[in-house]
Amino acid sequence: MKVLRLFKALSMVDEKWVEEAWDYRPPARKHRPALYGLAAAACCTLFCAFGFFYLVTGGFHGFSSAAPEESPAESMAEGGEVSEDVAADNGSDGVSYLSYAGPVLPLTVLEQDTPITAAREMTWDVSSDQSQARYADAYTLTNPTAQAVTVTALYPFAGNFRDLTDQQPSITADGQTVTPQLHPGAYAGSFTGTGDGHPGTCNLLEPSSWEDYAALLEDGSYVSAALAGMDLPQTPVVVYDFSDLSTPSPDQELVVSCTYDSDVTTLLSYDFSGGNWDETNTWRQYGGRAVADGCPTLIVVGEDITSYSLLDGYGLDAPEMTGVTGQVVRRETTLGEALEELCEAYLAHQMPGEEAWADAVSLSDFTAAAAQLLMDYGPLSLSPVERYALGRLDELIAEAASVSRVFYLSFPVTIPAGGSVTVTAAGQKAASFDFPGTGGPYEGTQSYELAATLGSSLAFTSQTSRLLRDDDTVLTRDDYGFSAAGEAVSLDGRPCYSFTIQ
Numbered sequence: 454m455k456v457l458r459l460f461k462a463l464s465m466v467d468e469k470w471v472e473e474a475w476d477y478r479p480p481a482r483k484h485r486p487a488l489y490g491l492a493a494a495a496c497c498t499l500f501c502a503f504g505f506f507y508l509v510t511g512g513f514h515g516f517s518s519a520a521p522e523e524s525p526a527e528s529m530a531e532g533g534e535v536s537e538d539v540a541a542d543n544g545s546d547g548v549s550y551l552s553y554a555g556p557v558l559p560l561t562v563l564e565q566d567t568p569i570t571a572a573r574e575m576t577w578d579v580s581s582d583q584s585q586a587r588y589a590d591a592y593t594l595t596n597p598t599a600q601a602v603t604v605t606a607l608y609p610f611a612g613n614f615r616d617l618t619d620q621q622p623s624i625t626a627d628g629q630t631v632t633p634q635l636h637p638g639a640y641a642g643s644f645t646g647t648g649d650g651h652p653g654t655c656n657l658l659e660p661s662s663w664e665d666y667a668a669l670l671e672d673g674s675y676v677s678a679a680l681a682g683m684d685l686p687q688t689p690v691v692v693y694d695f696s697d698l699s700t701p702s703p704d705q706e707l708v709v710s711c712t713y714d715s716d717v718t719t720l721l722s723y724d725f726s727g728g729n730w731d732e733t734n735t736w737r738q739y740g741g742r743a744v745a746d747g748c749p750t751l752i753v754v755g756e757d758i759t760s761y762s763l764l765d766g767y768g769l770d771a772p773e774m775t776g777v778t779g780q781v782v783r784r785e786t787t788l789g790e791a792l793e794e795l796c797e798a799y800l801a802h803q804m805p806g807e808e809a810w811a812d813a814v815s816l817s818d819f820t821a822a823a824a825q826l827l828m829d830y831g832p833l834s835l836s837p838v839e840r841y842a843l844g845r846l847d848e849l850i851a852e853a854a855s856v857s858r859v860f861y862l863s864f865p866v867t868i869p870a871g872g873s874v875t876v877t878a879a880g881q882k883a884a885s886f887d888f889p890g891t892g893g894p895y896e897g898t899q900s901y902e903l904a905a906t907l908g909s910s911l912a913f914t915s916q917t918s919r920l921l922r923d924d925d926t927v928l929t930r931d932d933y934g935f936s937a938a939g940e941a942v943s944l945d946g947r948p949c950y951s952f953t954i955q
Contacts, residue, residue: 549661550885550895555611555857556663556902556949557882558670560592561909563605563680569868570595571911574941575903575918579926583954584884586901590622591877592911596868603867607676608633608878609908610862611641611666614822614854618813622880626866631876633862637818638679639825641669641857644838654838659857663902663949669859670908679861683821685789686828691753692791693761698743698779707774708740709751711761719832721752721844723795728843729767738767743779748798752791752846754833789824792846796820799850814854823853898929900953905944916944920952927955 562569571592578587596602612620614637624631641660646653660666669675693709700707706727713720715734722728724747725739741749751758765774796819800811826849828834831841841849868874884899905916919942920935922928928935930953934942944950 550900551887551891551893552885553659553661554883554885554901555660555666556904556907556951557588557590558609558611558666558859558904559906559909559911560590560876560878561607561609561676561911563607563863565910567602567604567910568596568598569602569604569911570597570914572914573916575916576921577901577918577952578921579899579901579954580921580923583899583926585881586884587879587881588622589877589879591875593873593875594866594868594911595873595914596870599870601867601869603865606864606866606876607680608862608876609670609676609859610878610880611660611857611859613857614814614819615810616883617860618810619881620883621860621862622878624862624864625877625879626864627874631864633864635815635818636679636682636861636863637822638675638859638861639822639829641666641859644830644840655840657840657852657856663904663907666859666904667907667948673908675859676861676908679859680863683825685792685820685824686787686833688754688788688833690786690788690791691757692784692786693751693753694782694784695749695751696780696782698747698749698777700743700774701776704742705765705774706740706742707777708738708764708767708771709749709761710736710738710764710769710771711751712736712759713753714756714759718753718755718758719844720758721754721827721832721846723750723752723798723846723850724748725845725847727767736769738764740767746802748795750791750795750846752788754788789820792824792827793817793820795846796823796850796853799847799854819853822858823850826853826856895953898953898955900930900951902949902951904949905947907948917941918944918950922954929953929955 557575559573560571571594574591574593576589576591578589581587594604608622608624610620610622621635624633642665643658644654645656645658647655660669695709698707708727708729709725711720712735720737722739724741726741728740729738730736739749739751741747751761763774763777764771766772793816797816800814800816800819803811823846826841827846830836830838831849832844862878866874866876882901884901886899887893887896889896903918906913918933918935919939920933921939930951932947932950933944933952935952936942
């Protein structure tokens with residue numbers, strides 16, 4: 454499992470940081486450095502080594518102590534049915550995928566004491582693309598009373614900002630398109646150590662099962678916070694903007710060195726690739742090569758820095774750099790405004806091919822998500838985590854885009870007296886899977902989950918589901934009891950259902 458965890462971690466490295474790592478040239482230092490770029494280069498080197506080993510050996514199968522001799526698909530019974538062994542191995546509480554996409558969550562309403570009942574019909578369609586399923590999640594809301602009832606419907610979905618355009622479903626009411634309001638929830642996971650029982654908070658611990666989402670949503674506080682939103686912090690800060698910088702040599706690294714009192718000052722940085730500091734936290738240095746579209750920024754929270762200088766290298770004895778052109782602007786603003794400017798810069802400087810998601814994301818929502826990570830887990834938090842201890846806002850903002858969270862789509866629905874309205878959420882759902890070559894027990898399969906009532910206040914009178922698939926599609930797991938003809942099957946009251954195909 455060590456190899457599987459490492460492979461997953463390397464697979465999640467942002468390509469932008471890998472490309473940056475190739476060009477990084479760590480300078481000689483006399484004091485303890487924060488080797489940001491070198492760390493990325495090390496990850497890149499490991500990734501290349503694993504890729505080479507994979508090509509030579511045909512995969513990591515020999516390294517997985519728990520890898521079965523047969524995959525679930527290979528151990529299927531004849532006739533397309535799920536074998537007893539696979540069904541037992543793939544129980545709803547026993548599946549763990551290296552890439553977990555989360556379940557489809559049920560519709561709920563904001564009002565707790567409503568007479569409305571709901572009949573749910575979920576249609577899955579994997580006939581055109583098994584790597585992601587199309588779905589139509591339909592709810593017939595019925596009002597048995599003699600008066601019309603208006604409710605605020607909330608449709609939740611698990612996802613992240615980076616894939617929001619693919620993950621957000623469309624909503625209709627009796628076939629008419631609805632324009633809902635989007636409410637992003639906070640980071641859905643937590644933090645962990647380096648693995649193998651070592652404690653700490655240096656790594657992300659993302660949700661890995663439907664039980665994680667159940668724990669997240671069970672007391673209602675998560676959705677309440679998502680609907681309330683987050684006000685950007687109004688803490689006064691001093692911002693130092695370094696712009697249009699040019700050094701005598703294009704490969705020369707420019708280092709900003711400053712002194713400060715860590716008891717009354719917190720430093721946050723953006724767009725610096727290297728750093729250095731002393732153990733007593735009285736000075737810090739931030740460095741990087743000058744690039745035309747770069748926006749190196751230093752944010753000072755609390756008392757202003759005592760002084761700063763531009764050095765040719767790291768360490769207190771490094772000489773000042775001469776021949777530097779550009780400008781350094783000191784200005785005063787609020788932390789929220791400074792964060793919004795940096796989030797806007799981040800969204801505007803995506804790698805080629807990634808512009809679409811950045812254009813579709815609300816700047817205010819995205820800034821609030823970054824502020825949530827900073828205030829809940831960063832250096833300004835009452836319980837800061839190791840992962841964000843250095844105050845590197847470029848890393849924190851990038852993770853605000855990629856970490857798992859639950860989004861809510863809110864919209865009003867009026868159900869006439871004695872009548873009903875059918876609300877449908879239609880979209881596409883990415884599969885949970887094991888990465889190719891890892892030798893995991895579910896490699897080569899794709900799994901999709903449906904949460905029946907998780908976090909919903911609706912009174913369900915029935916829930917059914919159907920699966921549309923090609924004749925070639927092989928079911929290696931089926932909690933529903935789908936028929937080959939795609940007929941609807943009734944759900945039997947379990948909290949979560951899944952099916953797995955190959």
